[in-house]
Amino acid sequence: MPLEDQLERLEAVFSQRQDYKGAQRLVETSSALRAKRAAATQAKERTDTHAQAREYDLAARAQVEESALAAELAAQEEEAMTQYGAALRSLPSSVAVEPIPAVATLHVPNYSTSTPVTQGVVVSNVQPVVMGSRQRDNRQPLLANGPIVNGVQAPPGGIWTEEQYTGPCTFCFGFWISPLAMICPCDTRRVYVSPNGVRFPEVGNGWRNALIILWLINVVLFFILVINRASSSSSDGGVNICDDTYGGDHIECSNGLECCLKQFAYDNSGWECVEPGNC
Incomplete structure (x- = not known):
């Protein structure tokens, strides 16, 4: 009640x-x-x-939480599409990738959301058909072989290094300027080192550097020669040229000497180079 x-x-x-x-x-x-x-x-x-x-x-x-999950699923979808594109480029022409949708759901009180996630599986013996606008083709293709060094196919997975060696440039330094051969090694080259330790050197730049050094040395020597001739001409005090109009004698007096016409025996005369004031 x-x-x-x-x-x-x-x-x-x-x-x-x-x-x-x-x-x-x-x-x-x-x-x-x-x-x-x-x-x-x-x-x-x-x-x-x-x-x-x-x-x-x-x-x-x-x-x-729903917004965070949607962002995470979008990032996973982006990564899946990237991996899907890379896998498609690495497969042969007779193999394609078909997308399989998978649904991830977040359960909260009175709320729920579902976002599809695309995964990829390999299907053989089909024609490769690429659909959709999110396919990426600007990626670098996967390398199946290593680089070709001086006409030799090197194995993949190695690293490139640079080394110095004794070449024509070093010999050029040693011949012309010996001290520089020890402190200025200019012969360098790139070397590809395979995973098993085999070295594949490229053609070095020693000949090019040697030619450049020879050209520079010749230019320096030319300027040194020109400077020496100019300095010797200025220190000589000039050159006096003496010509005998009648006898045809021709002499050049240098080092500050003067031409002097002297009388010799039998009425013969000629030019001589004498000190100034001694003619």
Whole structure:
């Protein structure tokens, strides 16, 4: 029986018995009970408000997690498409890749989302058909063989290094300027070292450097020669040229000497180079 009905029945009983004190106690009890019920109702409403706020909070968190999951799945899809493109370029022409959709779902209270993720599997003996606008073709193809060094096919997986060696440039330095041969080695070349340690050297640049050095040395020697001739001419004090109009004698007096026409025996005359003032 509901509590209100019980209170009404007790009130009727007390009225019939004219028990005013019991009726008063009943009224007080009823008032207290109603106050407690009102407080319980308010508490329930507050609880419902907190529950609604908590529900909103959970919904917001679910939305954030959903956005994060969508971004992660998009990145995985991008990576899968990249791997799919690389795998397709590395396969022979009779092999293609077909996409298989897979669904990843996030389960949260009152929320759910599903995002497709594309994976790739190898299918043999089919014609390669590429569909979609996200296929990438600007990647470097996978190298099946190593580089060709001086006409020799080297194995893949090695590294390139640079080394110095004794070549024509070093010999040129040693012949012309010996000290520079030890402190200025200019013969260098690239060397491909395979994974098993075999070295494949390229043609070095020693001959080119040697020719450049020879050209520079010749230019320097030419300027040295020109400077020496100019300095010797200036230190000589000039050259005096003496010509005998009648006898046909021709002499050149250098080092500051002067031409002097002297009389010899038998009425013969000729030019001589003498010190200034001694003619």
